[in-house]
Amino acid sequence: MQAERLTFDIKPNANPMPEADRLKAFENLGFGTLFSDHMAVIRWSADKGWHSPEVLARGPFAIDPASSVLHYAQEIFEGMKAYRRADGRAVLFRPEENARRFNESARRMAMPELPEADFLDAVEQLVRIDAKWIPQGEGSLYLRPFMFASETFLGVRPSKEYIFCVIASPVGPYFKGGAKAVKIWVSENYTRAAAGGTGAAKCGGNYAASLIAQAEASAQGCDQVVFLDAAEHRWVEELGGMNVFFVMNDGSITTPPLGGTILPGITRNSLIALAREEGLTVNEQPYSFEQWKADATSGKLVEAFACGTAAVVAGIGTVKFNGGEFKIGNGETGAATSKLREALVGIQRGVSNDRHGWVRVIDGV
Known part of the structure; x- marks a missing residue:
């Protein structure tokens, strides 16, 4: 001590x-x-x-x-x-x-x-x-x-x-092109973390293990990679360095739950709080890749976005995988994504009222 x-x-x-x-x-x-x-x-x-x-x-x-x-x-x-x-x-x-x-x-x-x-x-x-x-x-x-x-x-x-x-x-911006929607590659050959591992810790080894999958994503013309769970290779977990959210046509939002294999993102936590304040339903529950494809095809899924300190909030427009690809909505950053990003950035930049006391002023600067 x-x-x-x-x-x-x-x-x-x-x-x-x-x-x-x-x-x-x-x-x-x-x-x-x-x-x-x-x-x-x-x-x-x-x-x-x-x-x-x-x-x-x-x-x-x-x-x-x-x-x-x-x-x-x-x-x-x-x-x-x-x-x-x-x-x-x-x-x-x-x-x-x-x-x-x-x-x-x-x-x-x-x-x-x-x-x-x-x-x-x-x-x-x-x-x-x-x-x-x-x-x-x-x-x-x-x-x-x-x-x-x-x-x-x-x-x-x-x-x-x-x-x-x-x-x-x-x-400046984490992704080239600023606020445009990014393209995501689904890794089916590599996993980021397993139960009992270091997935919830922010350690360099997690990122080292993701680099080969990120290189695979880049080779496919994608901006980022998204990982599935290690046990069943079925459930969406997170991107190489960001959490992921899904916006449905009824206005509800789904995001994979924390459970030891996903980093507990501070941006993730903040966006959940802001969305719920707006009266939106946020479900922290498993979401499979098959369901992701089906919901995007049917129109039930209208937006998806990734979030983290570096990128803040980035809309996901296209998802590629072995055997094909699909768009989410019109392939552009959606209205709900933009609104949540604006609300978060507004607090960070002092444009909006900081009701939560999230902002810490550095004295003497």
């Missing part, structure tokens, strides 16, 4: 990116290729606990070739964003949920839990020192808190040393 809050040692980068270069880079923001000047770091060891918190110039870690993470993949991460609101304030969206989920992932991967207050402080310290890296307009500052095992040893047991770090990347 951490005895008291950590105090960060702030070491400003002596050679930050020149302002003109940064502004030039902002003219054509992609996703995850440009990084801010600093990073926040905290270390953990079995004898000291969490220690040596600092904010310093972003740079490489020096790790031994026998570092545990390189051999046994003890690594977890989070994805969150800082936004610049119209009133000029910098805000985070539900960061407490990221802190909580981070520790759920840590427990599953036999890693030490970081006190939520220290997680939030690390994120906010980085945003404060790199506030100029928050883009205006529709851009945002993507934040990547992560932790990895750093002990030098070869042996199958939890590491006794870890490094926690937060880095930041100014980003």
Whole structure:
């Protein structure tokens, strides 16, 4: 148990990116290729606990070739964003949920839990020192808190040393083409997670296992892959990095239930709450791929969308699979999808009333 809050040692980068270069880079923001000047770091060891918190110039870690993470993949991460609101304030969206989920992932991967207050402080310290890296307009500052095992040893047991770090990347749209509907490939050869596995943890291994399926999707001209369950290869679970929703012609919405094989998305949770506030019925229940095809063909299914921190909300227009493909509705992003996206983004950007207290203002920025 951490005895008291950590105090960060702030070491400003002596050679930050020149302002003109940064502004030039902002003219054509992609996703995850440009990084801010600093990073926040905290270390953990079995004898000291969490220690040596600092904010310093972003740079490489020096790790031994026998570092545990390189051999046994003890690594977890989070994805969150800082936004610049119209009133000029910098805000985070539900960061407490990221802190909580981070520790759920840590427990599953036999890693030490970081006190939520220290997680939030690390994120906010980085945003404060790199506030100029928050883009205006529709851009945002993507934040990547992560932790990895750093002990030098070869042996199958939890590491006794870890490094926690937060880095930041100014980003534009996750999918090229902005708000247009995406094309999805259904993976029938690979599964993302199984009962008792790490599907509900946000660990790098889950994403590594999905890459071959994502490559298959790209080869088929699709933007993303969607996985079926490991036991029956029947039930829709989630995309490679996003949760999925289905909108029916009676206005109801269906989304696969959490149960250990699906990541409990913060965007997913938020959209469910917003939809129910609008009086919509949201069913968290199994939905088979065969039913998906049948409902799209009959017209019962009128929209589908994926959601996550990176992409926010993206309509699904076309679904491809071995042997064919089908469109959902007219193949474009639907009205219900657009309305939910607008409601969520409105809260994040400070345009709409934050009735839930989801937005956290970063003082001094």
